[in-house]
Amino acid sequence: MATNPSTYALSQSSESKQRLQQRRRLFQETDWTRSDGRSFHQCRPAFLRTGATNAASGSAYAEFGVTKVIVSVFGPRESKKAMMYSGTGRLNCNVSYTTFSTPVRGQGSDHKEYSSMLHKALEGAIILETFPKTTVDVFALVLESGGGDLPVIITCASLALADAGIMMYDLVASVSVSCFGRNLVIDPTSEEEACQDGALMITCMPARNEVTQLTLTGEWTTAKINEAMELCLDACSKLAEVVRSCLKEAASG
Amino acid sequence: METRLLTCLQALVSLSLSPLPGRPLTRLCCPAPTKCSFSSHRRRIHSSLSPLDPRCSAVCRSDVFAAASCSTAASKRTLWFGFLFATGWGGDLAHTACSSPPSRLRISLSHRRTLVGSATVIGEENGVIPQANGSARVRLGATDVIVSIKAELGKPHPLQPDKGKVAIFIDCSPTAAPMFEGRGGEELSTELSFALQRCLLGGRSGAGAGIDLSSLVIVEGKVCWDLYIDGLVVSSDGNLLDALAAAIKVALSNTGIPKVTVNLGASPNDQPDVDVSDEEFLQFDTSGVPVVVTLTKVGRHYIVDATSEEESQMSSAVSISVNQHGHICGLTKRGGAGLDPSVILDMISVAKHVGEQLMSILDSEIAAAEASAEDQ
Numbered sequence: 001m002a003t004n005p006s007t008y009a010l011s012q013s014s015e016s017k018q019r020l021q022q023r024r025r026l027f028q029e030t031d032w033t034r035s036d037g038r039s040f041h042q043c044r045p046a047f048l049r050t051g052a053t054n055a056a057s058g059s060a061y062a063e064f065g066v067t068k069v070i071v072s073v074f075g076p077r078e079s080k081k082a083m084m085y086s087g088t089g090r091l092n093c094n095v096s097y098t099t100f101s102t103p104v105r106g107q108g109s110d111h112k113e114y115s116s117m118l119h120k121a122l123e124g125a126i127i128l129e130t131f132p133k134t135t136v137d138v139f140a141l142v143l144e145s146g147g148g149d150l151p152v153i154i155t156c157a158s159l160a161l162a163d164a165g166i167m168m169y170d171l172v173a174s175v176s177v178s179c180f181g182r183n184l185v186i187d188p189t190s191e192e193e194a195c196q197d198g199a200l201m202i203t204c205m206p207a208r209n210e211v212t213q214l215t216l217t218g219e220w221t222t223a224k225i226n227e228a229m230e231l232c233l234d235a236c237s238k239l240a241e242v243v244r245s246c247l248k249e250a251a252s253g
Numbered sequence: 254m255e256t257r258l259l260t261c262l263q264a265l266v267s268l269s270l271s272p273l274p275g276r277p278l279t280r281l282c283c284p285a286p287t288k289c290s291f292s293s294h295r296r297r298i299h300s301s302l303s304p305l306d307p308r309c310s311a312v313c314r315s316d317v318f319a320a321a322s323c324s325t326a327a328s329k330r331t332l333w334f335g336f337l338f339a340t341g342w343g344g345d346l347a348h349t350a351c352s353s354p355p356s357r358l359r360i361s362l363s364h365r366r367t368l369v370g371s372a373t374v375i376g377e378e379n380g381v382i383p384q385a386n387g388s389a390r391v392r393l394g395a396t397d398v399i400v401s402i403k404a405e406l407g408k409p410h411p412l413q414p415d416k417g418k419v420a421i422f423i424d425c426s427p428t429a430a431p432m433f434e435g436r437g438g439e440e441l442s443t444e445l446s447f448a449l450q451r452c453l454l455g456g457r458s459g460a461g462a463g464i465d466l467s468s469l470v471i472v473e474g475k476v477c478w479d480l481y482i483d484g485l486v487v488s489s490d491g492n493l494l495d496a497l498a499a500a501i502k503v504a505l506s507n508t509g510i511p512k513v514t515v516n517l518g519a520s521p522n523d524q525p526d527v528d529v530s531d532e533e534f535l536q537f538d539t540s541g542v543p544v545v546v547t548l549t550k551v552g553r554h555y556i557v558d559a560t561s562e563e564e565s566q567m568s569s570a571v572s573i574s575v576n577q578h579g580h581i582c583g584l585t586k587r588g589g590a591g592l593d594p595s596v597i598l599d600m601i602s603v604a605k606h607v608g609e610q611l612m613s614i615l616d617s618e619i620a621a622a623e624a625s626a627e628d629q
């Protein structure tokens with residue numbers, strides 16, 4: 001009997017469903033190995049470079065595992081005429097995905113939620129008073145989505161802002177953890193994110209010990225939040241060091 | 254402690270007798286106690302929760318009244334002492350401060366079959382719509398929100414065939430405030446929608462979700478209920494997120510999902526035949542729906558249920574959703590200013606406490622509103 005296309009599609013989806021359930025079961029166990037061989041509290045190796053694009057006042061490229069992001073910063077430039085007068089500078093953030101960034105071909109459109117989250121994460125760190133009446137544009141493009149996209153975007157954006165010479169109180173670093181049953185897994189991949197029970201993302205300025213953005217989903221006890229926050233803050237300060245050394249390298253080289 | 258309280262009171266008396274009306278909110282307090290306050294239109298109750306050691310604090314607003322509260326955590330119970338001083342014309346002598354939270358919370362339930370979008374006619378039967386839906390209107394002081402819930406038959410997402418779908422949309426109408434016109438309203442609307450999704454719908458695997466998505470499935474992989482939760486901000490006076498979350502909880506308790514009978518087709522690939530009953534409805538269990546508590550940081554303190562006047566002075570705000578077990582189900586932060594991690598943890602513990610009280614008030618209000626709806 002010839003296989004008709006509808007049955008073919010159906011069997012494939014049931015297969016992927018089975019795989020998903022298998023993975024879900026695996027993640028519920030207390031001890032399992034991560035697909036990339038990391039331990040639960042180990043972040044992916046971070047690769048950061050400034051100067052990804054020429055036309056921008058500052059730009060950066062970040063690669064955390066398979067997650068690849070480019071962020072360009074333009075400005076400060078004159079605010080649009082329609083904008084009301086503002087004594088402080090404005091920050092305009094935009095996050096978009098390429099059509100080929102996800103396993104299923106996406107629309108490649110703007111990501112509204114991430115755009116507003118990026119804005120909220122950065123605005124507390126930038127000294128907006130230093131560029132009144134003007135706007136700084138931060139455009140992030142996710143080339144490849146491999147989990148933990150937003151933390152990577154935020155970290156990369158802060159590097160691009162520093163590269164553009166925008167005054168900031170401190171570099172912003174961001175890290176997320178996923179919760180699986182009783183385990184906390186730092187810097188999850190998209191495979192892990194799809195099955196997580198809960199997630200916590202922290203964006204902070206390590207030198208000032210200030211949290212600029214914090215989101216949490218899923219059910220958490222206070223003790224667990226405590227543990228996750230500590231884990232994230234520690235990772236954030238280490239990540240900020242990596243960002244700082246990248247900036248130093250760019251300045252000296 | 255008594256002497257401390259006395260000093261506080263003396264300071265309060267001197268302040269509250271100050272003749273200047275409309276002076277800004279002044280707080281006198283011993284080292285940084287945890288603060289939360291509930292305000293009403295002309296009534297303001299501030300309470301102090303101190304998780305660590307006995308402290309006392311005083312809060313004063315000279316044009317309305319002053320209240321002092323003192324608490325002890327030695328016995329793990331909060332004691333409330335309320336003192337009120339009538340200083341302005343609106344001062345209310347008879348009230349003593351109480352430990353009950355949102356005194357400005359008023360809930361009204363619309364009848365189950367109220368026409369979607371016209372829930373302003375509350376309690377009135379408005380023609381019969383074939384689809385089941387629920388709606389609720391919550392007023393927090395001058396903040397007024399309406400939430401309508403519509404259930405439609407749909408197809409489950411191919412990656413999650415065993416789950417129904419819930420979508421939350423919030424609309425900030427320019428009738429509420431001129432700044433909601435155009436992009437301003439749009440930005441706020443999306444922010445509120447995302448925050449509510451994060452706070453009420455739980456994690457990817459469904460942990461901590463207020464609505465059990467698997468209960469919305471009719472035939473796995475084929476037919477499910479799509480729940481559309483639409484919120485409308487009619488009038489805005491701060492604390493929109495908490496009001497909307499409360500309205501969603503009330504609206505869900507008011508929602509009836511029609512009973513369906515399924516006739517599976519002969520071959521497994523056929524779309525099953527679904528017969529929707531317009532007489533029998535299934536009620537939602539809303540005990541698991543969390544409440545959202547927003548703590549707004551103004552100066553060195555943080556307050557709950559901030560009015561728009563108070564929100565205009567905020568540096569940042571943290572919204573925390575708490576479920577009936579006292580677990581945190583979601584958290585978002587607004588406002589640019591950074592917060593110390595220890596402050597956030599402190600806020601979480603305060604939100605848990607306030608959330609429990611808010612939850613019990615909401616539950617009793619829902620029960621009362623349902624009882625009165627049945628009487629009619």
